[in-house]
Amino acid sequence: MRFFERKFTKLARQHQMSNMEDLNFYESVYALAREIPVGRVTSYGALARALGRAGAARMVGYAMGYAGKATPPVPAHRVLNSQGKLSGKAAFGHPMLMQELLEAEGIQVRNDRVVDFKTVFWDPLKEL
DNA sequence: AGTCTGACTGGAG
DNA sequence: TCTCCAGCCAGAC
Numbered sequence: 092m093r094f095f096e097r098k099f100t101k102l103a104r105q106h107q108m109s110n111m112e113d114l115n116f117y118e119s120v121y122a123l124a125r126e127i128p129v130g131r132v133t134s135y136g137a138l139a140r141a142l143g144r145a146g147a148a149r150m151v152g153y154a155m156g157y158a159g160k161a162t163p164p165v166p167a168h169r170v171l172n173s174q175g176k177l178s179g180k181a182a183f184g185h186p187m188l189m190q191e192l193l194e195a196e197g198i199q200v201r202n203d204r205v206v207d208f209k210t211v212f213w214d215p216l217k218e219l
Numbered sequence: 220a221g222t223c224t225g226a227c228t229g230g231a232g
Numbered sequence: 233t234c235t236c237c238a239g240c241c242a243g244a245c
Contacts, residue, residue, distance in 0.1 A: 116242065135227055139241095146240050152226040153243075172227060179226030189226095 116144070117154040121161045123215060127169045130196045131213035132205055134173045141215035148173075156182055168192040175208030 119142055127133055135155075136148040144150070151170070156179075158165040168189045172178040180189040180203065190200045199206035 136229095139227085144241080146228085147242070148227040149225055149240065150227090150242050153224085155226055158226095167226085170226080173229080177226090182226055 116142075116147075116150065117157065118161075120151050120154045121158060121165045123219075124155075124158070124165050124167065124170060125163065126215065126219060127166055127213055129166075130198060131211050132169045132171055132175075132193070132198065132208070133213045133215065134171055134175075136173050137212075137214055137216070138170065141219070152179065155179060169196075169213075171205060171208075175205040175212075177203045177205075 120138060123138055123141060134148075135151040136145075139145060139147040139151045142151075152172075155165070155167045155170055158167040159182075167179065168183070170179070177189050177193075177200065180186060183189045183192075190203075193200055193205065198211060205211065
């Protein structure tokens with residue numbers, strides 16, 4: 092059984108979803124993204140790998156584009172590209188909003204890049 | 220069913 | 233460190 096299936100069954104319960112058959116890819120991305128702790132960040136690729144879809148990083152990013160409409164809320168600002176850059180900032184209402192949300196959680200941002208990306212990086216495969 | 224499209228990624232130069 | 237490039241894959245048409 093893949094990591095996704097083992098871990099997500101638990102997440103599905105926590106989010107009061109009957110079973111993972113009801114979840115499409117986007118919803119599973121959102122459920123996993125909601126597990127990112129405050130003050131930590133992860134990458135599109137890391138989420139894709141954790142969901143058993145290594146290589147589907149682009150779809151994770153595409154899914155985040157619709158995250159604003161998801162309930163419960165998805166902390167989309169905690170998802171960055173593999174270099175720690177705020178590649179999705181344009182999708183937030185105000186161009187600086189993504190950075191402001193991160194800074195409000197104690198994460199330093201400089202030149203569209205998270206400072207100390209490696210130390211605040213959250214890998215669902217290792218920490219969930 | 221075929222084509223196009225990215226909030227991506229890792230490697231090469 | 234940066235840019236370019238080919239591979240990536242689920243949705244939207």
